[in-house]
Amino acid sequence: MTDLTDLGIKQIRDGVRAGSFSAVDVADAFTAKVSRAKALNAFLVETPEHALAAARAADAARAAGETLKPLAGVPIGMKDLFCTNGVTTTAASSILGGFTPPYESTVSQNLWDAGAGMLGKLNMDQFAMGSSNETSAFGNVISPWRRADGSNAPLAPGGSSGGSSAAVAARLCPGATGTDTGGSIRQPAAFTGISGIKPTYGRCSRWGTIAFASSLDQAGPMARDVTDCAIMLEAMAGFDKKDATSLQLDVPGWERGLSSDLKGKRVGIPKEYRVDNMPAEIEALWQQGIDWLRDAGAEIVEVSLPHTKYALPAYYIIAPAEASSNLARYDGVRYGLRDLPDGAGLQDMYAATRADGFGTEVKRRIMIGTYVLSAGFYDAYYTQAQKVRTLIARDFERAWASCDVLLTPTAPSAAFALGEKSADPIAMYLNDVFTVPSSLAGLPAMSVPGGLDANGLPLGLQIIGRSLDEQGVLNAGLAIEERAGFAARPEAWW
Amino acid sequence: MSVDTKTVKKVASLARIAISDDDAERLAPELSQILGWIEQLGEVDTSGVEPMTAVIPNSLRLRDDVVTDGGIRDALMINAPQAEHGFFTVPKVIE
Numbered sequence: 001m002t003d004l005t006d007l008g009i010k011q012i013r014d015g016v017r018a019g020s021f022s023a024v025d026v027a028d029a030f031t032a033k034v035s036r037a038k039a040l041n042a043f044l045v046e047t048p049e050h051a052l053a054a055a056r057a058a059d060a061a062r063a064a065g066e067t068l069k070p071l072a073g074v075p076i077g078m079k080d081l082f083c084t085n086g087v088t089t090t091a092a093s094s095i096l097g098g099f100t101p102p103y104e105s106t107v108s109q110n111l112w113d114a115g116a117g118m119l120g121k122l123n124m125d126q127f128a129m130g131s132s133n134e135t136s137a138f139g140n141v142i143s144p145w146r147r148a149d150g151s152n153a154p155l156a157p158g159g160s161s162g163g164s165s166a167a168v169a170a171r172l173c174p175g176a177t178g179t180d181t182g183g184s185i186r187q188p189a190a191f192t193g194i195s196g197i198k199p200t201y202g203r204c205s206r207w208g209t210i211a212f213a214s215s216l217d218q219a220g221p222m223a224r225d226v227t228d229c230a231i232m233l234e235a236m237a238g239f240d241k242k243d244a245t246s247l248q249l250d251v252p253g254w255e256r257g258l259s260s261d262l263k264g265k266r267v268g269i270p271k272e273y274r275v276d277n278m279p280a281e282i283e284a285l286w287q288q289g290i291d292w293l294r295d296a297g298a299e300i301v302e303v304s305l306p307h308t309k310y311a312l313p314a315y316y317i318i319a320p321a322e323a324s325s326n327l328a329r330y331d332g333v334r335y336g337l338r339d340l341p342d343g344a345g346l347q348d349m350y351a352a353t354r355a356d357g358f359g360t361e362v363k364r365r366i367m368i369g370t371y372v373l374s375a376g377f378y379d380a381y382y383t384q385a386q387k388v389r390t391l392i393a394r395d396f397e398r399a400w401a402s403c404d405v406l407l408t409p410t411a412p413s414a415a416f417a418l419g420e421k422s423a424d425p426i427a428m429y430l431n432d433v434f435t436v437p438s439s440l441a442g443l444p445a446m447s448v449p450g451g452l453d454a455n456g457l458p459l460g461l462q463i464i465g466r467s468l469d470e471q472g473v474l475n476a477g478l479a480i481e482e483r484a485g486f487a488a489r490p491e492a493w494w
Numbered sequence: 495m496s497v498d499t500k501t502v503k504k505v506a507s508l509a510r511i512a513i514s515d516d517d518a519e520r521l522a523p524e525l526s527q528i529l530g531w532i533e534q535l536g537e538v539d540t541s542g543v544e545p546m547t548a549v550i551p552n553s554l555r556l557r558d559d560v561v562t563d564g565g566i567r568d569a570l571m572i573n574a575p576q577a578e579h580g581f582f583t584v585p586k587v588i589e
Contacts, residue, residue, distance in 0.1 A: 102569035313532040338575035351512035370509040386545030442549025
């Protein structure tokens with residue numbers, strides 16, 4: 001009998017519908033695997049009862065001859081940034097230690113309404129701030145991948161959605177939610193050989209998702225292939241009146257619209273993404289991606305995005321500024337940690353609570369944000385960054401005159417070892433050099449696995465699309481997927 | 495931009511984060527390095543460019559000015575570090 005945990009979202013959905021196996025069998029197979037994978041530290045909370053309840057509902061609906069919901073019988077992992085009613089939600093920070101939301105985020109509710117069940121809450125970089133999952137207050141997530149050189153050095157699963165990427169790559173769940181502020185879905189997907197899409201800003205409601213940088217934060221799916229991402233995104237997206245920036249648009253039928261025939265499409269190659277010191281393997285994979293898309297019928301054109309090099313510094317003003325404001329709410333009064341030194345007054349309680357509860361990287365970003373927003377510096381830093389953001393968005397607008405999607409590498413390297421970059425914040429920030437520009441412009445973008453490097457580690461290709469053109473992004477992703485034939489998976493050592 | 499320990503302490507105080515002298519010593523060069531790196535934005539000519547306020551055009555929706563939620567005091571209090579008689583409690587503010 002096939003191992004049910006080898007199946008993806010579409011295969012599980014279709015198999016449950018057809019009665020090839022029961023949803024409970026699927027849930028049991030995954031929950032057993034999750035409970036044995038502690039060495040990866042991907043899950044902060046395991047919720048087998050939630051997955052089983054959804055599975056029983058799916059089996060009962062089928063037995064009663066009812067039409068099954070879009071994700072009936074599919075168990076997923078939930079990034080711990082999404083508030084889940086009655087299930088501890090901490091954003092991997094001590095300051096929210098033990099926080100149990102009395103409400104459900106819109107994205108997770110949408111998934112439950114579609115019939116999905118939850119296997120557990122996934123580890124992540126604290127408050128989604130990080131690119132390696134090393135800022136979690138609850139320990140590093142270890143990538144299921146290892147270098148082929150036999151060194152067994154523990155590798156980063158990427159971040160901030162590192163629990164999500166590790167869990168999907170290790171077949172602990174067929175799909176997981178992620179969130180992407182500057183690349184937090186795409187970079188971990190690339191590091192672990194899976195697919196992930198950040199939709200257009202406003203497609204997924206931010207309500208009930210713990211805020212990092214509100215003008216950038218977007219939820220999206222991480223799964224094993226493009227089709228599974230399309231299916232899961234359809235369930236997650238949709239208008240929500242509780243989020244003022246939610247787009248009042250119908251959710252397109254992305255799965256139905258999938259086509260890898262790119263005849264008549266133009267793929268732009270932005271010359272500014274050829275950065276210095278790019279590893280030859282990434283350069284070669286990028287060229288391979290170009291050849292694949294040409295083979296799929298697309299015309300390849302070179303485009304210029306002149307402000308690319310300013311995207312990262314602009315991001316590291318805007319995101320910390322918004323974070324310093326969003327994270328002001330953690331004060332030890334209404335929820336989470338309270339540190340009240342003997343004889344302390346209210347102000348001392350705030351300062352002690354925040355000093356204890358926030359991790360080093362979170363404090364660093366709050367400090368940067370506070371500094372750039374402080375009197376006398378606001379215009380020089382924040383206003384200037386928002387103007388540069390306008391120029392970056394304009395670069396993309398101009399590129400769309402000559403192309404329909406852009407193809408770039410997802411990250412400037414394969415997965416690095418844990419600890420390798422954590423001493424130098426800027427070296428870590430540079431991981432997001434290819435993903436941040438499209439975040440600043442609010443555009444849909446996805447990473448698909450393209451191949452392996454000499455160490456046997458996955459490398460990803462990124463497709464960036466026009467605003468609201470998730471379909472164009474998914475289709476180009478599918479064209480790459482079909483030609484890359486990426487079938488590598490990590491050998492189970494955990 | 496070079497940030498000294500005095501500035502670090504001021505920023506920490508604005509951010510309501512307690513820091514020790516050692517922390518301030520450590521953070522000063524770190525923040526200087528990061529701020530020095532982001533200062534390259536100054537070389538971009540942004541004259542006549544409007545700062546971005548929304549990544550995709552979207553107008554604020556209006557709704558009727560009526561109560562749509564509430565009456566869930568107890569649910570909202572369950573996570574309070576300290577609560578009494580249905581109130582959040584904090585150390586005495588007025589001496």
